[in-house]
Amino acid sequence: MSNTRTITRTSTRTDSLDHRPSADPSSATVPSETSGRAPRAPRSLLVGVAAASLTLVLAGCASDDGAAASPPASTGSSSSAGSTESDGSAEADALTMTDPWVKAVDEGMTAAFGTLENSSDADLVVVSATTTAGSTAELHEMAEGDDGAMTMQEKEGGFVVPAGGEHVLEPGGDHVMVMGVTDPILAGDPIEVTLTLEDGSTLDVEAPARTYSGANESYDEHGDDGHDHS
Amino acid sequence: MTGRRGLDRRSFLQGGAAALGGAALALGGRELVEAAGGPVPGGGATAGGAPGAPTAPDDAVGRATEGFRGTRQAGVATPPQASAAFVALDLAGDVDRAALVRLMRIWTDDIERLTSGRAPLADTEAELAAVPARLTVTVGFGPAALAAAGVDEASVSWPAALPPFGIDRLEDRWSGGDLVLQVCADDPLTVAHAVRLLAKDARSFAEVRWVQRGFRRAVGTTPSGTTMRNLMGQVDGTANPHLDVDANLIWREDGSTSMVVRRIAMNLDTWDELDRDGREKAVGRRLDTGAPLTGGTEHDEVDLEAEDEHGLTVVAPFAHVRRARTDDRAQRFLRRGYNYDDAPSGGAVSDSGLVFVTFQADVEAQLVPVQRRLDELDLLNEWTTPVGSAVFWVPPGAGSGEILGQSVLGG
Numbered sequence: 002m003s004n005t006r007t008i009t010r011t012s013t014r015t016d017s018l019d020h021r022p023s024a025d026p027s028s029a030t031v032p033s034e035t036s037g038r039a040p041r042a043p044r045s046l047l048v049g050v051a052a053a054s055l056t057l058v059l060a061g062c063a064s065d066d067g068a069a070a071s072p073p074a075s076t077g078s079s080s081s082a083g084s085t086e087s088d089g090s091a092e093a094d095a096l097t098m099t100d101p102w103v104k105a106v107d108e109g110m111t112a113a114f115g116t117l118e119n120s121s122d123a124d125l126v127v128v129s130a131t132t133t134a135g136s137t138a139e140l141h142e143m144a145e146g147d148d149g150a151m152t153m154q155e156k157e158g159g160f161v162v163p164a165g166g167e168h169v170l171e172p173g174g175d176h177v178m179v180m181g182v183t184d185p186i187l188a189g190d191p192i193e194v195t196l197t198l199e200d201g202s203t204l205d206v207e208a209p210a211r212t213y214s215g216a217n218e219s220y221d222e223h224g225d226d227g228h229d230h231s
Numbered sequence: 232m233t234g235r236r237g238l239d240r241r242s243f244l245q246g247g248a249a250a251l252g253g254a255a256l257a258l259g260g261r262e263l264v265e266a267a268g269g270p271v272p273g274g275g276a277t278a279g280g281a282p283g284a285p286t287a288p289d290d291a292v293g294r295a296t297e298g299f300r301g302t303r304q305a306g307v308a309t310p311p312q313a314s315a316a317f318v319a320l321d322l323a324g325d326v327d328r329a330a331l332v333r334l335m336r337i338w339t340d341d342i343e344r345l346t347s348g349r350a351p352l353a354d355t356e357a358e359l360a361a362v363p364a365r366l367t368v369t370v371g372f373g374p375a376a377l378a379a380a381g382v383d384e385a386s387v388s389w390p391a392a393l394p395p396f397g398i399d400r401l402e403d404r405w406s407g408g409d410l411v412l413q414v415c416a417d418d419p420l421t422v423a424h425a426v427r428l429l430a431k432d433a434r435s436f437a438e439v440r441w442v443q444r445g446f447r448r449a450v451g452t453t454p455s456g457t458t459m460r461n462l463m464g465q466v467d468g469t470a471n472p473h474l475d476v477d478a479n480l481i482w483r484e485d486g487s488t489s490m491v492v493r494r495i496a497m498n499l500d501t502w503d504e505l506d507r508d509g510r511e512k513a514v515g516r517r518l519d520t521g522a523p524l525t526g527g528t529e530h531d532e533v534d535l536e537a538e539d540e541h542g543l544t545v546v547a548p549f550a551h552v553r554r555a556r557t558d559d560r561a562q563r564f565l566r567r568g569y570n571y572d573d574a575p576s577g578g579a580v581s582d583s584g585l586v587f588v589t590f591q592a593d594v595e596a597q598l599v600p601v602q603r604r605l606d607e608l609d610l611l612n613e614w615t616t617p618v619g620s621a622v623f624w625v626p627p628g629a630g631s632g633e634i635l636g637q638s639v640l641g642g
């Protein structure tokens with residue numbers, strides 16, 4: 002989703018009667034982005050800024066990101082794919098995930114990706130993950146084995162999202178490993194991933210599924226069966 | 232002219248002014264695309280850069296964007312971009328309404344991102360998305376897609392296919408399709424990337440049936456608003472309905488329309504045998520200016536009654552422009568075609584023609600009567616042959632929070 006990330010301002014041509022500018026998320030995202038990059042500020046102030054930023058993110062999502070939103074026929078009203086939602090606790094308030102997505106898979110294992118952003122002045126650490134799409138979720142990284150091959154393994158200490166910075170989850174790098182998938186994750190359907198931070202606060206992420214050929218990372222010592230890992 | 236490398240300054244200033252403020256701003260290490268409406272090839276608008284206006288960045292063409300969200304899809308009334316690809320897809324047998332919803336969710340998100348110069352989710356060549364170049368993607372539904380959506384064809388009122396015509400030599404490989412993507416941009420690499428990404432994202436739903444690539448002149452090579460030329464050398468696209476005045480010919484009330492794609496091969500080898508006078512008589516317009524043979528300039532009305540000194544009509548009975556119009560002003564449609572020029576086979580010099588594309592509120596009421604007249608008599612038929620044909624329903628545009636096809640899929 003673009004809601005916190007890229008800002009596009011489109012000016013329609015005068016004779017283009019039928020289109021509105023496609024991307025007014027700018028209005029919502031500029032302050033959000035700015036606050037996300039705000040220099041160090043007193044902690045009390047930051048909480049307010051972060052909360053405001055989150056509101057904007059959600060507003061941007063609801064009004065502009067219908068692309069991925071479920072049509073009325075399907076799931077509940079608040080489930081626009083790609084949105085992020087926190088439970089109001091301190092650490093999670095400062096964390097957002099932009100452009101989350103998951104590789105579509107029939108069963109077994111898959112992985113979720115996206116960009117974690119920290120709008121606070123302290124590092125945030127994602128320590129664990131859960132998902133409704135599989136029996137288990139783990140935080141993984143890629144590491145070079147003794148044979149020089151890249152394999153994935155659990156990331157010690159979790160994902161550190163630096164103060165005012167971001168942490169990218171992408172194929173070939175860190176990712177949220179989803180294991181024990183029994184119901185197919187279909188392209189276009191979102192899955193729910195919940196990230197837990199050090200203080201126990203959580204961030205709910207809806208990651209739409211995409212058909213993807215890559216992200217076939219192999220395990221080091223655990224073999225290919227996700228169930229071994231849980 | 233201060234334009235560099237011979238680029239027409241006017242074409243930049245046309246829509247480029249807004250792009251001036253769009254010098255790439257880096258915020259948080261990411262580039263912000265702040266793009267303008269862009270230049271207006273074929274748009275009929277006259278150019279006019281204010282004297283002393285600041286110079287547009289030299290990548291203004293690449294930065295320009297067309298809006299995506301709205302009641303009507305882009306790519307119809309949009310001034311035609313220089314490059315196009317038409318991609319028809321066949322749905323997998325198990326695609327039902329729910330699956331179509333998922334596909335439209337994906338495409339809507341992909342298209343919104345691509346048209347604003349942002350990489351879609353899981354884009355393996357994300358850098359290629361950074362040049363929107365007025366990209367538009369127009370999605371159309373064929374009969375099987377409507378059936379999968381559970382839509383009664385009569386309710387959207389369009390034919391699954393055109394009736395057969397005597398001139399047709401249709402080939403399966405250029406005809407039909409359950410879904411279509413019309414992908415247009417002022418840069419061919421932008422088109423290619425969008426096509427691959429959208430087709431890839433549809434892999435679990437549909438497979439590519441045919442692709443037709445087309446082109447017009449590159450931006451900046453002719454003044455803005457210049458009518459395109461086809462590979463027979465003719466000015467092609469002059470007498471089109473007015474986008475505003477005749478909007479009801481192009482659009483239905485709900486913002487939907489229909490799209491006809493006909494691949495028409497040109498026999499340029501036999502066309503070569505015809506002299507200039509014969510070529511002009513075949514159409515009824517001059518080759519140099521596109522003006523009617525009865526005088527005036529390109530956009531002056533053709534006088535179908537005017538006679539020469541022998542008492543014969545100046546515009547011959549068989550002339551294309553006489554045959555392509557009827558007295559019924561409702562029998563008109565928007566032509567928005569592209570040239571194609573593919574690799575020849577079997578020792579031929581070229582394989583050229585027109586990806587003839589029309590948009591109209593009602594195919595049967597507007598286009599079919601005209602195509603029928605041309606089938607009966609049109610000297611151009613001597614050198615042109617329809618080899619492909621497909622008809623699609625073009626759903627309304629996606630409004631805020633909507634997916635493409637929402638009116639039939641959204642429940």
Ligand code: HEM
Pocket residue numbers: 461463465466467468469470471495496497514516533551552555556584585587598601602605611615
């Ligand atoms: C390769 C095939 C074709 C070529 C080369 C061609 C070329 C032209 C040219 C040079 C003109 C005059 C300039 C203009 O107004 O655009 C024209 C006009 C027109 N053509 Fe075609 N055309 C082709 C096929 C068709 C087909 C298949 C149709 C309709 C089914 C069609 C419908 C029209 C109409 C409606 C006009 C405008 C007539 C008027 O009101 O003056 N053309 N075409």
Ligand SMILES: [Cu+2]
Pocket residue numbers: 112141142153154176177178218
């Ligand atoms: Cu993993």
